Amino acid sequence: xxxxxxxxxxxxxxxxxxxxxxxxxxxxxxxxxxxxxxxxxxxxxxxxxxxxxxxxxxxxxxxxxxxxxxxxxxxxxxxxxxxxxxxxxxxxxxxxxxxxxxxxxxxxxxxxxxxxxxxxxxxxxxxxxxxxxxxxxxxxxxxxxxxxxxxxxxxxxxxxxxxxxxxxxxxxx
Numbered sequence: 001x002x003x004x005x006x007x008x009x010x011x012x013x014x015x016x017x018x019x020x021x022x023x024x025x026x027x028x029x030x031x032x033x034x035x036x037x038x039x040x041x042x043x044x045x046x047x048x049x050x051x052x053x054x055x056x057x058x059x060x061x062x063x064x065x066x067x068x069x070x071x072x073x074x075x076x077x078x079x080x081x082x083x084x085x086x087x088x089x090x091x092x093x094x095x096x097x098x099x100x101x102x103x104x105x106x107x108x109x110x111x112x113x114x115x116x117x118x119x120x121x122x123x124x125x126x127x128x129x130x131x132x133x134x135x136x137x138x139x140x141x142x143x144x145x146x147x148x149x150x151x152x153x154x155x156x157x158x159x160x161x162x163x164x165x166x167x168x169x170x171x172x173x
Contacts, residue, residue, distance in 0.1 A: 003047050010056055011040060018064055024118045025068045027107040035071065039063040061123070062133040065115045069134075072111035101163060105155045113148030116141055 018039065022032035042063050043056070050059065106114055112134070119130045120141070130141045153160045 006053070007044055007047055010043075010060075014057060014060060015040070018060060021061065021118065021123070022064055022068065024103065024106065024122060025065065025111070025114055027103070031071075035064060035068050038067050038071075042067070058129070058133070061119075062135075065119065065133055066135065069111055069115060101156070101159070102152075105152050108155045109148045109151045113144045113151065116144040117148045117152075120145055 015036070019032055019036045022035040022039075023029055026032045026035060039060060043060050050056065106117065109117065115134060116130060119125045119133055120127075125133065127138045127141050131138045134141065156163060
């Protein structure tokens with residue numbers, strides 16, 4: 001199959017999911033759009049050299065996470081272009097208050113820890129798969145995950161355990 005056609009199909013299937021993953025990492029839709037756009041560009045450029053096409057989702061998720069972390073490390077000075085109207089932004093699922101509270105709390109977690117939490121607990125990746133996506137050791141995933149959970153626990157206080165139980169109930173249902 002032609003790489004342009006294959007890329008277009010993959011973009012159509014995964015853009016929304018990757019955008020939401022980037023939103024969980026970044027905490028805002030504009031930055032998430034930038035991260036996903038960069039990730040898809042990197043995938044497109046690397047695509048002809050990627051041997052295992054069945055692993056494109058995992059590879060793209062890895063690119064999204066690494067792009068997010070790299071962007072957070074950089075001191076960026078960007079001029080914003082003013083436009084006549086604000087961009088249309090999709091609303092998160094506002095019917096689920098637990099998710100909204102958790103999304104807001106994730107904003108207080110440092111970037112690398114947030115990436116571990118999103119991959120481990122939102123995408124339900126194993127320790128090993130998370131380590132591969134982040135390009136680090138399993139021990140680093142464990143320590144960053146524990147630190148991220150501790151940050152959430154401090155930020156949310158007594159509500160942390162209640163929210164954790166609610167998320168578990170939601171995952172089973």
